[in-house]
Amino acid sequence: MPDVIVFERFADFLEKKDRFKKNYVHKVISQGVYQPQEDYYLRLRQKLISLFRKNSSLDELDEILKKITPKKFDNYETLIDQIQNFMQGKTYTWITPPRYQIDYSRLELTVNPEIGLCIEGEDYFIKMYFKKQPLNATKVKVMIKIMQDTFKEDYPNARYAVWDIRQNIFYDKKANEVIKIPYNLKQEALIWLKYASEE
Numbered sequence: 098m099p100d101v102i103v104f105e106r107f108a109d110f111l112e113k114k115d116r117f118k119k120n121y122v123h124k125v126i127s128q129g130v131y132q133p134q135e136d137y138y139l140r141l142r143q144k145l146i147s148l149f150r151k152n153s154s155l156d157e158l159d160e161i162l163k164k165i166t167p168k169k170f171d172n173y174e175t176l177i178d179q180i181q182n183f184m185q186g187k188t189y190t191w192i193t194p195p196r197y198q199i200d201y202s203r204l205e206l207t208v209n210p211e212i213g214l215c216i217e218g219e220d221y222f223i224k225m226y227f228k229k230q231p232l233n234a235t236k237v238k239v240m241i242k243i244m245q246d247t248f249k250e251d252y253p254n255a256r257y258a259v260w261d262i263r264q265n266i267f268y269d270k271k272a273n274e275v276i277k278i279p280y281n282l283k284q285e286a287l288i289w290l291k292y293a294s295e296e
């Protein structure tokens with residue numbers, strides 16, 4: 098099994114009904130490590146991060162539409178419009194987002210917000226979400242809670258966020274803001290490890 102999984106996969110696992118959890122664990126294990134060439138949104142993800150780093154105009158995202166396949170055009174166009182609309186008028190500078198690992202009951206999670214921005218004086222570490230499937234509110238809370246647990250000691254004044262780009266919704270919490278979730282993360286990690294050890 099992988100020594101480390103990305104934290105979104107663990108958040109997905111928590112949302113599964115009990116009878117589906119074991120199959121999901123084995124599916125994640127069989128997929129192995131992240132393969133960039135299989136990332137449908139890679140071109141948009143990389144371009145957006147590059148523009149944020151350089152503090153360049155987000156209008157440059159439109160250039161992607163000239164280079165992608167027709168199958169991706171509508172999806173990318175929608176996402177680009179939402180990004181440009183959401184960021185319009187905001188003053189921001191790039192800050193390097195942390196990439197840490199956290200241990201819950203010996204299950205190692207990689208916690209990797211792709212974007213770090215200081216927006217109008219507030220530091221944000223942001224995980225992007227591009228998919229059509231709506232984000233479950235509980236999953237958002239879990240993801241932000243894991244980011245808090247991972248980063249708050251080193252970044253106590255930051256805000257941790259999940260950006261549902263397609264829906265144009267930005268969920269964020271302060272490092273010390275209490276988030277109530279219906280799970281014990283350490284107990285759920287033990288369940289993951291149990292399933293991972295079974296054939």
